[in-house]
Structure formats: structure tokens, C-alpha cells
Amino acid sequence: xxxxxxxxxxxxxxxxxxxxxxxxxxxxxxxxxxxxxxxxxxxxxxxxxxxxxxxxxxxxxxxxxxxxxxxxxxxxxxxxxxxxxxxxxxxxxxxxxxxxxxxxxxxxxxxxxxxxxxxxxxxxxxxxxxxxxxxxxxxxxxxxxxxxxxxxxxxxxxxxxxxxxxxxxxxxxxxxxxxxxxxxxxxxxxxxxxxxxxxxxxxxxxxxxxxxxxxxxxxxxxxxxxxxxxxxxxxxxxxxxxxxxxxxxxxxxxxxxxxxxxxxxxxxxxxxxxxxxxxxxxxxxxxxxxxxxxxxxxxxxxxxxxxxxxxxxxxxxxxxxxxxxxxxxxxxxxxxxxxxxxxxxxxxxxxxxxxxxxxxxxxxxxxxxxxxxxxxxxxxxxxxxxxxxxxxxxxxxxxxxxxxxxxxxxxxxxxxxxxxxxxxxxxxxxxxxxxxxxxxxxxxxxxxxxxxxxxxxxxxxxxxxxxxxxxxxxxxxxxxxxxxxxxxxxxxxxxxxxxxxxxxxxxxxxxxxxxxxxxxxxxxxxxxxxxxxxxxxxxxxxxxxx
Numbered sequence: 001x002x003x004x005x006x007x008x009x010x011x012x013x014x015x016x017x018x019x020x021x022x023x024x025x026x027x028x029x030x031x032x033x034x035x036x037x038x039x040x041x042x043x044x045x046x047x048x049x050x051x052x053x054x055x056x057x058x059x060x061x062x063x064x065x066x067x068x069x070x071x072x073x074x075x076x077x078x079x080x081x082x083x084x085x086x087x088x089x090x091x092x093x094x095x096x097x098x099x100x101x102x103x104x105x106x107x108x109x110x111x112x113x114x115x116x117x118x119x120x121x122x123x124x125x126x127x128x129x130x131x132x133x134x135x136x137x138x139x140x141x142x143x144x145x146x147x148x149x150x151x152x153x154x155x156x157x158x159x160x161x162x163x164x165x166x167x168x169x170x171x172x173x174x175x176x177x178x179x180x181x182x183x184x185x186x187x188x189x190x191x192x193x194x195x196x197x198x199x200x201x202x203x204x205x206x207x208x209x210x211x212x213x214x215x216x217x218x219x220x221x222x223x224x225x226x227x228x229x230x231x232x233x234x235x236x237x238x239x240x241x242x243x244x245x246x247x248x249x250x251x252x253x254x255x256x257x258x259x260x261x262x263x264x265x266x267x268x269x270x271x272x273x274x275x276x277x278x279x280x281x282x283x284x285x286x287x288x289x290x291x292x293x294x295x296x297x298x299x300x301x302x303x304x305x306x307x308x309x310x311x312x313x314x315x316x317x318x319x320x321x322x323x324x325x326x327x328x329x330x331x332x333x334x335x336x337x338x339x340x341x342x343x344x345x346x347x348x349x350x351x352x353x354x355x356x357x358x359x360x361x362x363x364x365x366x367x368x369x370x371x372x373x374x375x376x377x378x379x380x381x382x383x384x385x386x387x388x389x390x391x392x393x394x395x396x397x398x399x400x401x402x403x404x405x406x407x408x409x410x411x412x413x414x415x416x417x418x419x420x421x422x423x424x425x426x427x428x429x430x431x432x433x434x435x436x437x438x439x440x441x442x443x444x445x446x447x448x449x450x451x452x453x454x455x456x457x458x459x460x461x462x463x464x465x466x467x468x469x470x471x472x473x474x475x476x477x478x479x480x481x482x483x484x485x486x487x488x489x490x491x492x493x494x495x496x497x498x499x500x501x502x503x504x505x506x507x508x509x510x511x512x513x514x515x516x517x518x519x520x521x522x523x524x525x526x527x528x529x530x531x532x533x534x535x536x537x538x539x540x541x542x543x544x545x546x
Contacts, residue, residue, distance in 0.1 A: 002117055008090070012124050014082065014150045019296065020094055020532065020533055020534065021534045021536060022095040022430060022527075022534060022536055023048075023051070023070065023094020023095055023096075023536075024051045024092075024093070024095050024097060024098070024428075024430070024527070024536065025047060025048060025051070025054055025090055025091050025092065025093055025095075025096065025097070025098050026047040026098055027045055027046070027047040027098035027101055028046045028047050028050045028223060029046050029080070029098065029160075029162075029222075029223055030043050030045055030046075030071050030074075030089065030101055030224055030225075031043065031044050031046070031128070031130060031225055032105060032110070032112050032128030032227075033102070033103060033104060033105060033128060033160050033225050033227060033286075034104030034105065034106055034109060034110065034126070034128060035046055035076060035078045035103075035104075035106070035110060036078065036105075036106050036107065036109055036110045036126070037078055037080055037081070037082050037084065037105060037106070037107060038078060038079070038080035039077075039078055040075060040076070040077040040078070041075070041078075041110075042068075042072075042073065042074075043075070043076050043442070044072055044073060044074075045072050045073075045074055046072065046093075047072070047092065047220065049071055049072065049091075049094040049500070050093075050095070051095065052067065052071045052072075053067030053068070053069075054067050054091040054092060054093050055067075055079060055092050055093060055493070056074075056089060056090070056091055056092075056101075057089070057091075057092065057093070057097075057404075057495060057525075058082060058087055058088065058090075059088040059089075060085055060087055061079075061082070061083075062078065062079040062081065062082025062083055062087070062105070063076060063077070063078055063079070063082055063089075063103065063105065064076070064077045065077075065088045066090060068155045074118065078105050078232075078486035082083055082105050082277055083105065083421045084105050084106065084107055084278065084280065084286070084287035085104065085105060085287060086103070086104055086159060087100045087102070087103050087104075087105060087287070088100045088101070088102060088103070088124045088522065089101050089102075089103050089107070090525065092493050092525065092527065093493070094493065094527075094530065095430075095527065095529065095533065096428065096430055096493075096527045096536070097428045097447055097493060097525045097527060099427060099428070100161055100175070100230055100427065100514075100522065102159055102161070102223040102352070104155065104159070104160075104227060106126050106227075106229075106279070106286070107284070107285060107286060107287065108123065108125055108126045108231065108285050109122075109124070109125055109126070110126045110127070110128060110231065111126075111127055111128070111493040112127075112128045112129075113127055113128060113129030113138065114278060116151075117358050119139050120140075120141035120142070120143065120200070121141070121142060121230065122222060122251055123142050123143070123148075123150060123230055123231060123232040124230070124231045124232065124233050124285065125229075125230055125231075126227055126229045126230075127227070127228040127229075127230070128174065128225075129205075129225075129226055129227075129228060130208050130222065130224050130225045130226065131164065131166075131205070131206065131218075131219070131220040131221070131224040131226070132220055132221070132222050132224065132309045133166070133220040133221075134217065134219060134220045135203055135217055135218045135220065136203070136206070136218065136219065136220040136476065137205070137206045137218065137394045138201065138205045138206070138228075139204045139205075140202070140203045140228075140230070141173075141200050141201070141202055141203075142200070142201050142202075142203060142230060142233050143199070143200050143230070144195035144199065144200075144201055144249070145195065145198050146195055146196070146197050146198045146231070147194065147195065148194070148195050148201075148232050148255055149193065149194045149195075149232065149258055150170070150191075150192075150193045150194075150195065150201070150230065150231070151190075151191075151192050151229070151230070151232070151235040151245075151256075151258065151285070152168055152170065152190070152191045152193065152228065152229070152230050153184075153185075153190040153191075153228075153235075154166050154168055154188045154189050154190070154205065154226050154227070154228050154229075155187070155188060155212050155229075156187075156188050156207075156225065156226040156227070156425065157186055157187040157188055157508070158184065158185055158186035158188050158192075158226070158228070158342075159389060160189075160225055160227070161310055162210075162223060162224055162225050162226060163207045163209065163210045163211065163223055163224070164187075164207035164208070164209070164210055164219065164221075164267045165182065165183075165187045165207060165209065165210045166182065166187065166188060166189055166193055166205055166207040166225070166226065167180065167181075167182045167205070167206055167207065167208070167527075168181050168182065168189035168190070168203070168204070168205055169191075169202075169203070169204040169205075170179065170191055170193045170201055170203055170204075171203075171204060171354060172200070172201065172202070172369055172449075173199060173200045173201065173202065173203040174458040175202070177513055178193065178196075178201070178327070179193045180512060181189050182350075184353075184365065185351040186351075186523075187210055191499050193258050198539070201468065203230060203532065204288070205226065205228060206218045207219055207224055207242040207329050208428055209263040218448055222446045229285065229286070231258075231285040232258060232286070233258055233283065233285050234254075234256065234257070234258045234259040234260055234263055234281075234283050234284040234285060235256045235257050235258060235284065235285045235286060236254050236255070236256040236259070236279075236284055236285075236286055236287075236288040236290070237255050237256040237261075237406060238250040238254050238256070238322075238350070238352070238406070238408050239253065239254060239255070239259070239266075239279060239288050239289075239290050240252060240253045240254075240299075240347070240408065241283055241290075241297055241298075241319030241359075241410075241413075242290065242291065242319045242408065242409075243250055243291045243292070243293050243317045243352065243410050244268050244290050244291075244292055244293070244297050244320060245292070245293060245294075245295070245296060245297045245299050246275065246293060246294050248268075248297075249267075249268070250267070250268060251263065251265045251266055251267045251268060252266060252268060252290055254266055254279070254281075254284070254288070255267055255408075256284075257408075259283075259284070260283050262281075262283055263281040263283040263284050266279045266280075267279055268290055270288070274292070275291065276289040276290060276291050276292060277289065277290045277292060277510065282285075283409075284524055288298070289398055291410075292302045293412065293454060295315040295316055295317065295414075296313065296315075296316045296317070297316070297317045297319070298312060298316055298317065298318050299318070299319050299320070300318055300319065300320030300321065300331075300425075304331065305330055306328065306330050306365060306393075307452060308329040308330075308332060308385075309393055309542060310329075310330065310331050310332065310337045311331070311332050311333070312331045312332070312333050312394075312413060312442065313333070314333055314335070314341060314413050314414065314415060315412075315413060315414040315415060316413055317410060317411065317412050317413070318331065318410070318411045318413065318504055319408070319409075319410050320408070320409050320410075320411070321404075321405070321407055321408045321409070322354055322356075322396065322397065322398050322403040322404075322407040322409070323403055323404065323405060323407065324403040324404070325401055325402055325403045325506075326344050326401045327397065327403045328396070328397050329395070329396040329427060330393055330394070330395050331393065331394045331395075332363075332391055332392070332393050332394075332395075333391070333392055333393075333396065333413070334391055334392075335384075335386035335389075335390070335392055336386060336389050337386055337388045337389050338385065338386065338525055339385070339386045339412065339415070340381070340383065340384070340386075340415070340447065341383070341384045341385075341386070341414070341415060341416055341535055342381065342383050342412075342413075342414050342415075342417035342447075343358055343360075343381070343382045343384070343412070343413050344379075344381045344382075344411065344412045344414075345358055345379055345380050345381070345396070345409055345410070345411050346379055346409065346411075347358055347379055347407075347408070347409040347410075347411045348378045348379050349379050350408070350410070350430065350546060351407075352406060352407060352408045352409060353402070353404075353406055353407060354398055354407040354408070355373075355378060355396065355398055355399040355400060355402075356370070356372075356379065356380055356384045356396060356397070356398065356399070356409055356414070357370065357371070357372045357380065357396075357397050357398070357399050358370065358371045358380045358381075358395070359371075359394070359395040359397075360382065360384045360392055360393065360394055360395075361392065361393045361395060362390070362392060362393075363390065363391045363392065363393065365393075366486055367490055368384070368387075368392070369383075369384050370380060370382070370397060381488075383416060383447075389508070393412075394413070396409060396411070402543040404523065416447045417447060417449070418445075418446070418449035418451075418503070418505075419446045419447060419449055420443060420445050420446060420449045420453060420500065420502075420508065420510060421443075421444040421446065421510060421513065421515065421516065422442065422443060422444075422455065422499075422500045422510055422511070422512035423441070423444070423512055423514075424439075424441060424442075424498060424512050424513070424514060424515060424524055425439065425440050425442070425515060426524070427515060427522075427524050427525065428516060428524060428525040428526075428527070428529065429485075429496075429524065429525070429526050429527070430526075430527045430529060430535035430536065431464065431485055431486075431487050431526060431527065431528045431529065431535065432487070432529050432531075432533070432535045433487045433488065433489035433529065433531045434482050434486075434487070434489070434490075434531075435486075435535075436485065436486050437484070437486070437535075438482045438483075439457070439482060439483040439484075439485060439498070440480060440481075441455055441480065441481050441482070441483060441498055441500075441512060442479070442480050442484050443471045443477075443479055443480055443481065443500070444456075445478065448529070450473040451473065451502045451503060451504055451505040452470055452471065452472055452473060452498065452502075452503040452504065453470070453471040453500045453501065453502060453503060454468055454469075454470055454471075454501050454502075454503050455468060455469050455471055455481050455483065455500045456468035456469075456483075456498075456499055456500075456501075457485070457496060457497070457498055457499075457500070458496065458497045458499055459494055459495055459496040459523065459526075460485070460494065460520045460526060461490065461492035461494050461526075461528060462490060462492075463486075463487055463488045463489065463490030463492070463528070464484045464485055464487050464490075464492075464526075464528060465485070465487075465488075465495045466483060466485045467483070467484060468483075469481045469482065469483055469484075470503070472502070475486050483498070487528050487533050489530075490528065491528050491529060491530045492527075492528045493526070493528070494525070494526055495512055495523035495524070495525055495526075496524050496525065496526045497512070497523050497524070498511070498512035498522055498524065499511055499512070500512070503524070511523070
């Protein structure tokens with residue numbers, strides 16, 4: 001081989017050898033998956049981490065995460081005034097970021113399950129456990145007085161995204177099953193058990209795969225992580241009404257089990273710029289949220305059947321309950337000819353067992369339009385255009401004609417104003433210096449929105465150029481656009497937001513939703529790599545709502 005060719009070949013090999021593929025961290029799950037307010041807990045992060053320690057991003061305030069010396073070990077400190085509920089955690093390093101994972105802040109004392117799990121525990125506690133292997137059954141003993149009501153509830157599949165469909169039992173000390181439940185809130189169970197006699201009772205938990213397969217028997221896996229709350233104290237199921245007027249004052253009723261008179265009503269005191277008010281009381285084992293709305297909030301009252309329709313105004317929200325089988329809640333409203341109205345009902349998304357059907361009729365009871373299960377969470381949304389000036393009726397019922405105290409719902413009744421939504425195909429992106437990154441944004445135009453939208457990126461680090469792009473009312477850009485990012489080589493890793501603003505007409509501004517989620521307040525993530533490091537293929541992440 002001529003010498004010049006050999007030199008060129010060696011040079012090419014050196015260039016290839018200096019490039020490396022980025023290996024961002026991955027996070028399968030956190031264990032334990034929560035902690036009590038004011039406590040600090042050692043947490044194991046299961047995943048792959050080529051660079052340790054990692055950096056940590058958390059949503060909101062009140063939860064601080066520190067990487068310890070040993071790989072995969074974290075210390076999570078929860079402030080005494082941290083907001084109860086879900087806090088989101090993302091780990092990241094110079095080569096990328098993990099997907100978001102939930103960490104729950106609770107109000108009760110907590111413990112971490114230790115094998116064997118058949119131990120006696122106090123009846124006011126949250127247990128962090130896992131069904132780590134096939135055929136595993138976790139069992140806990142609880143001492144109850146005659147007539148005491150034990151509330152047992154599991155958080156696993158719905159919020160923690162554990163791939164398990166769990167079953168919960170309460171049994172006698174001899175092992176006879178006295179109560180059993182699965183699929184109360186999503187695939188997670190709940191039992192309210194009243195002790196017939198004083199004694200020791202067994203609480204058992206086992207699971208099947210959330211996605212059925214060919215296996216027979218109880219399932220288990222290190223990813224089968226759960227939080228089991230047991231309490232004989234107050235536990236909230238729902239606030240009532242479910243929604244309150246933003247800026248208003250007042251209180252809501254607390255519905256649940258073992259709720260003492262002192263906690264039966266709680267004042268709604270929202271924080272500034274919050275979309276919800278979090279209700280906390282020292283006599284309750286859990287917190288509950290009331291959504292804040294910009295229009296009047298009304299409460300359904302009986303009788304409101306076809307002979308006694310309850311008048312409502314548009315816009316407004318209505319909190320109601322299908323409290324018995326074959327119940328029909330009927331509301332009467334007025335509309336002008338050609339007026340377009342939207343009725344959005346929430347029930348299953350609030351963990352209500354109501355499988356709602358919405359119907360609009362004329363004043364004589366003739367059905368004009370009906371909706372059922374138009375959302376993935378089985379809650380209906382109905383659009384109605386009035387054919388003439390007059391009075392109309394909105395009817396709420398359960399699809400299977402069931403009812404009860406827990407069959408609550410909330411309806412948002414509004415004028416169908418033009419609007420738009422933005423969504424992303426992934427929740428994290430990696431940018432190579434000198435190589436443009438195309439960030440796709442899906443545009444959903446609703447109710448005839450026909451204005452141009454200026455789409456831009458916010459939060460990107462110094463050294464990155466990101467030009468805004470315009471979504472026109474017609475053509476391909478009306479449905480999707482692409483933001484182009486370039487880097488001058490300054491590495492960094494930061495949260496980012498994609499924002500759309502109407503160029504004219506209604507002054508609307510919307511933040512892009514993460515994939516598989518309606519969380520618009522949660523940022524995506526951008527990592528700018530060091531020169532010579534190649535970005536991995538883009539991943540999509542199907543985060544779930546809660």
C-alpha cells in the first residue's frame with residue numbers, strides 16, 4: 001500500500017475513534033416511591049448510570065434530592081410544608097436525561113416493607129413495598145376494635161406506573177377472606193372494612209400483570225412497587241363540590257370514611273397562580289384537591305329530574321352525584337340559534353365509579369346529541385350547536401344505570417370558543433454541536449380556530465440558537481411545525497418549554513403538552529452534548545396523567 005494511502009487511512013480511523021455515542025442515564029423506578037412530610041428517606045434508583053453522581057431536577061418545591069457516593073443511591077428530603085401528592089423527578093448528566101418518575105409525599109408515618117412482610121403494624125401508616133418475585137403475597141396484621149372501619153388503599157399502577165394489576169384482601173386471623181377488591185381507582189384497589197369483632201385481621205396484597213400474558217398464577221417483579229395506606233382515621237374520597245370559583249371564598253364538604261366533625265368542612269384557600277387548592281387537615285390521612293375555575297360553581301340538588309329540571313347558566317361548572325340506580329340529573333339552559341356550547345364531564349378521571357353519558361334534549365325530551373367515552377379515561381365531552389332560540393336540557397346518567405354516594409361528577413359548561421393545543425412527540429431531546437436538531441410540535445386547532453400561531457422555545461441555554469416558527473391557518477403547518485435548534489458547542493442540560501401564541505385575534509398562549517399527558521406545566525428537557533459526542537436516537541415517552 002502506498003504510504004500516502006496508509007497515512008490517510010490511519011487519520012480516518014483516528015477521527016472515527018474520537019467520536020462516541022452519548023449514553024444518557026435511564027431510570028426504571030425509585031424505591032421507596034414516597035415519604036412523609038418532614039422526613040428524609042434513602043432511595044434506590046434502578047436504571048443505568050454511566051456517570052455518577054447524577055444531577056436531579058424536581059417539580060415544584062419542598063422535595064430535595066441528593067446523589068450519594070454509591071451508584072444508584074439517593075437521599076430525598078421532604079420539607080415539613082411540602083405539598084402532598086405527586087412530585088416529579090428527573091435525573092440527568094452531561095449526556096442526557098431520564099424520563100420523569102413520580103415520588104409521592106404523604107401525611108401519615110411511613111415504613112419500608114421488610115421480608116418476610118407478615119408483620120403486625122399500627123393502623124395508621126403507609127407501607128412502601130414491592131412484589132419482587134412470582135407468587136409473592138405480602139401480608140400485614142392489624143389489630144381492630146369491634147365496629148372500627150379500616151381503610152386500605154393501594155397506589156401502584158395508576159400513579160407509580162407499576163406494571164401490576166393488584167388485588168387487596170382483608171382476612172380473619174384464621175385466613176378466611178372477609179373482603180376483597182381490585183380496580184377501584186384504575187387497576188388499584190381500595191377496601192373500607194368494618195370489623196365485626198375485636199381482634200387481629202390480615203391485609204393481603206398480590207398481583208397479576210397489568211398487561212395479561214400466558215402465565216398462570218400470581219405475578220411479581222422488582223418493578224411491582226406499591227404504596228399501601230392503612231388507617232382507622234379519617235380518609236378523604238372526594239371534596240364536594242369538586243370545583244370552586246377562582247378568587248372566591250368558602251369551604252367544601254369532605255366525603256370519605258371516618259371523617260371527624262372537625263374535618264367535615266375545610267376552607268378553600270388557594271395559593272397564588274395555582275389551578276387547584278390543596279385541602280389538608282391534621283385529622284385526615286390524605287390531602288385532596290379542589291380545582292379552581294374562572295366562572296360560577298354550582299351544586300346539583302334534588303329533585304332535578306325531567307319534571308323538575310335544575311336551571312344553570314353558561315358558562316358555569318356543576319358538581320353533582322348520581323346517587324341511586326336509574327337516576328337522571330337534568331339541567332335546563334337557554335341558548336340562541338347557532339350558539340355553540342361545550343360540556344365536559346369529569347368522573348373516571350377523578351376516580352369516581354360513574355361511567356357517565358351526557359345527553360342534550362329539547363324541552364320536550366327529544367334527544368338532539370349524546371356522548372359517551374370520547375376520552376381515553378371514559379369521560380364524555382359533548383359539543384352542541386343550538387338549532388333555534390329556546391330552552392334545552394342536559395341529562396347526566398350512568399351507562400349501566402348504577403349509582404351511589406361515590407358516583408360524583410363535575411361538568412364544565414362553556415361557550416365553544418376557538419382554541420388550540422400544542423403537544424410534543426418526546427419529553428427529552430439531545431443536541432449535537434454543529435448538527436441541527438428538528439423538534440416536532442403537533443398543533444391541534446379546536447372550535448374553528450383559524451389564526452396563525454407563533455411557536456417558540458423558552459429556557460434553552462446560552463450558545464443555542466432556536467428560531468421561532470409560524471403555524472398558518474391552512475396547509476401542513478396548520479397541523480404540525482418543526483423548531484430547528486443549533487448549538488455553537490457549549491454543553492449544558494436544562495428544562496425547556498415550547499410555547500404557542502396566537503399571532504392575531506384572540507390573545508391566546510399555550511404551553512406544549514408532554515407525550516401521553518395533559519400536563520402543560522411540566523417542562524421537556526434539552527441536553528447539549530460536548531463536541532465529538534453523537535446523540536442517541538430520539539425516544540418517545542408516554543407519561544400518564546395524575
